[in-house]
Amino acid sequence: MKKLFERLQKHPKLNPLTEARLTLARLRKLLENARVIMNLLADGDEKLKEEYIFDRHYVTSLVDQVIERSGMLVFDAVVLAPEGGKTLYLIHDELKAFAVDQFIKNGDETGAGRFPLQETNPDEPELRLLARVLAWATGPLPNGSPSVMDFIRRIFDHIVPVLRDGHYLKMAKSRLELNGASAKHEIGVIGIESEPIKEGLVFINDLECRPLGMMLIGAGQENSENKWQKQQPTTKWIAFIGKEQLSLRGMDADNKIYLEAAFSGHLDSDFIFIFIENPMDPKTFLPPSFHVEKTDLGTLAWSYDVSGQNMENSFTQLGAHLLGSFCGENIS
Amino acid sequence: MENKQLRIMVIDDENIVGKRLKPALEKTGDTVETFEDAKKALERFNEQSFDIVVTDIRMDEIDGIEVLEHVLAHSNKTKVIIITGYATVEVAREALAKGAFDFIAKPFKPNDLRIVIEKAAKQLRA
Numbered sequence: 299m300k301k302l303f304e305r306l307q308k309h310p311k312l313n314p315l316t317e318a319r320l321t322l323a324r325l326r327k328l329l330e331n332a333r334v335i336m337n338l339l340a341d342g343d344e345k346l347k348e349e350y351i352f353d354r355h356y357v358t359s360l361v362d363q364v365i366e367r368s369g370m371l372v373f374d375a376v377v378l379a380p381e382g383g384k385t386l387y388l389i390h391d392e393l394k395a396f397a398v399d400q401f402i403k404n405g406d407e408t409g410a411g412r413f414p415l416q417e418t419n420p421d422e423p424e425l426r427l428l429a430r431v432l433a434w435a436t437g438p439l440p441n442g443s444p445s446v447m448d449f450i451r452r453i454f455d456h457i458v459p460v461l462r463d464g465h466y467l468k469m470a471k472s473r474l475e476l477n478g479a480s481a482k483h484e485i486g487v488i489g490i491e492s493e494p495i496k497e498g499l500v501f502i503n504d505l506e507c508r509p510l511g512m513m514l515i516g517a518g519q520e521n522s523e524n525k526w527q528k529q530q531p532t533t534k535w536i537a538f539i540g541k542e543q544l545s546l547r548g549m550d551a552d553n554k555i556y557l558e559a560a561f562s563g564h565l566d567s568d569f570i571f572i573f574i575e576n577p578m579d580p581k582t583f584l585p586p587s588f589h590v591e592k593t594d595l596g597t598l599a600w601s602y603d604v605s606g607q608n609m610e611n612s613f614t615q616l617g618a619h620l621l622g623s624f625c626g627e628n629i630s
Numbered sequence: 631m632e633n634k635q636l637r638i639m640v641i642d643d644e645n646i647v648g649k650r651l652k653p654a655l656e657k658t659g660d661t662v663e664t665f666e667d668a669k670k671a672l673e674r675f676n677e678q679s680f681d682i683v684v685t686d687i688r689m690d691e692i693d694g695i696e697v698l699e700h701v702l703a704h705s706n707k708t709k710v711i712i713i714t715g716y717a718t719v720e721v722a723r724e725a726l727a728k729g730a731f732d733f734i735a736k737p738f739k740p741n742d743l744r745i746v747i748e749k750a751a752k753q754l755r756a
Contacts, residue, residue, distance in 0.1 A: 345737050351651065352737035353644045353686075355715045422646040 314469050319490050321378065321460065322538055322545055328374035328457070329558055329571050331367045332450060333602065336589075338363055339435045339446065340602075346420075346428050357427045361401045364435070365394050368449060375453045378460045389444050389452055396443045401431055451593040454573055458595050461556040461573060464549050466536045471497040474505070474537075476517065476621060483621050485535040490543065509544035509559040509570075509613055510537060516614030517621040546620075554578065554596070555620065561609055570612055572599045583619030585612045636660040636751055637679070641671045641697060642686040642713060651684070654740030655747070668692035672700050679705060682750055684743065686713045687721050687733075695725055702729050709750035711743070 312320070342360050345352055372390045376383035420426050437445025444452075470486030472495045487505060489495040496504050502514050533553050538545035542562040548555040554575030560568050572588075574580045575596040584590065587608065588599045601612055638660055640651050648664030655662045663680075665671035668689050675683070683701050687694030698710045712733035714722040722733040731753070732746050 348739065349650065350737040350739055351647055351743075353642075353646070353715055356737050422649065424644065424646045 315488070318466060318469065318488065318538070322490055324374055324377050325457070325460070325545070325558065326543075326560075328371060328378065328453070329569065331370045331374060332453070332571075333569055333600075335364055335367045335371070335446065335450065336600070336602070338367075339432065342428055342432055342435075346425065346432065352424060352428075354424055354427065357424060357431055358402055360428075361397050361431055364446060365397055368393060368446070371450070371453050375456050378457050382456060386452065386456060389449055393444050393446065393449050396439070397431075397434060400434065401427065447591060451591060451598065454598050455593050455595045458573065458575065461547060462554060462575070464536075466538075466547075467534065467549055470536060471495075472500045472504075473498065474500050474502070476514075482532045483535060484532050485537050485546075488536070488538050489540070490538050490545075491540045495539075505539060506541050507537075507539035507544055508542050509561045510539055510546070512561065512610055512613030513544075513546075513617030513621060516617030552578075557616070557620075559613070561613065563606060568609055570601045570609070570616075572616075573597070574599070583616065585615045587612065634755075636681045636747070636754075638662045638747065639671060639675065639680040639683045640664045640685075641668050641683065641689070641694075642666065643668070643689045644686070647686065647713070651740055651743065655744065658744070660747075668697055672697065675701060675704065680708055681754055682709050682711065682747055684711045684713060684747075686715075687725060688715060695721065695728065698725055698728055698730055707754065709754065711746055711750065713738075 338360055342357075344350075345356070368390055372383075372386045375386055420429055433439075435446040437448055439445050466488065467486050470488050472487040472489075474483075474485040474487055476483040476485070487495060487500060493506075502511065505511075534549040535553075536547050536549055542560055544557065544559045544561075546555075546557040546559075555578065556573045558569075558571045562568055570588075572580070572584070573596055578596070580590065580597045580599055584599050585601070588601045591598045601608075638655055640648050640655075640662060641664075642648055643666050645666060648666065652662045652664050663674065665674070668685070669692055671685075672692070683697065685694045685697045694712050698712070701708050701710050709731040710725075710729070712722055712725045712730045714733050714735045719735070722730075722735075725733060731750050734743055734746055
């Protein structure tokens with residue numbers, strides 16, 4: 299029995315690429331759960347503003363789903379970065395306890411005294427309940443209780459060390475170089491799908507990645523008139539690519555940008571998530587349609603405006619700003 | 631039935647539904663009576679005919695299926711539209727099988743219901 303237990307405890311050593319793929323898959327799971335929460339809250343906001351007819355069950359169901367997904371978020375975050383996971387679980391417990399007390403157990407009126415609405419106070423109890431749920435989502439809450447957004451900000455700050463992990467640079471066997479007017483970009487490329495990528499220096503056409511392709515179109519447009527100069531600083535990036543997926547991470551101390559995106563054309567699965575570490579100012583390059591939340595470690599930004607043209611515009615705009623300082627590829 | 635104003639009954643034990651639907655549906659000139667108590671609604675139905683009955687499916691004493699059965703037993707012209715919540719889609723199917731004209735799922739906008747009512751009105755006029 300003891301031997302069996304010891305054998306079970308010994309994890310087989312994964313090769314680094316498999317490990318990277320598993321980490322990325324977990325990160326995607328986390329983003330998906332975050333996205334579901336944001337969508338639920340956006341749906342609630344729409345129901346409140348656009349005079350929908352709904353009952354209490356809609357509101358309590360919304361709260362239940364947010365709590366359930368929040369629990370999944372904690373799990374994903376702790377799998378990615380185990381250290382400090384206990385704190386996240388405690389925050390989640392607090393978030394859940396507040397919601398159960400205010401919205402599920404005590405319904406509308408009992409909790410209202412302890413959680414007053416400052417700005418709006420609709421007539422109908424269902425509307426009041428939903429308005430309070432949305433206030434719980436955005437905060438700030440009385441007695442310092444965590445809001446849903448506080449919780450999500452903590453989750454992203456927790457996983458930043460995973461995003462900034464630079465050891466993947468050594469793993470990348472393919473390299474895309476973009477030489478521009480004021481900067482040179484070197485992108486280490488790692489494929490996350492089964493089809494192998496050509497090793498060594500690669501061209502854009504060697505890579506099948508729709509989001510990266512759109513970003514490079516934007517980058518090219520931005521600098522088509524720039525005159526290439528020698529002696530530019532090099533910005534290092536790592537890109538995990540799939541046909542419809544991109545995970546692009548800045549690896550320099552002054553370029554801590556982490557972008558996760560999917561662009562398949564299926565509205566349910568497309569998104570762009572970006573985390574920008576302090577002290578970078580995201581206002582200089584984020585498209586205006588992005589929702590932005592400040593965290594302790596940086597800025598979280600995302601876009602679910604996923605109609606094809608809007609996604610293309612966002613990618614090209616991001617490409618122009620982040621990778622824009624080049625006028626050609628593979629020029630050395 | 632051309633251009634005839636409709637007489638519509640709305641039954642939902644959640645106050646918000648009648649409160650929001652009545653002014654929205656009356657905009658087009660139809661007559662709307664709202665009830666939170668299904669028992670009182672059926673008593674009213676026995677004394678006054680209605681073209682359309684819109685009823686929630688999940689209510690405490692008398693549920694939407696009972697309302698549907700009562701209405702269809704007493705009037706072969708009245709169209710019954712069922713309002714369903716998240717957890718009642720299966721029951722909505724049962725309601726359709728039992729003769730409900732259509733169902734609409736919460737949350738919905740008053741205009742969504744108006745579209746269903748117009749379809750029902752077309753059948754009434756035919």
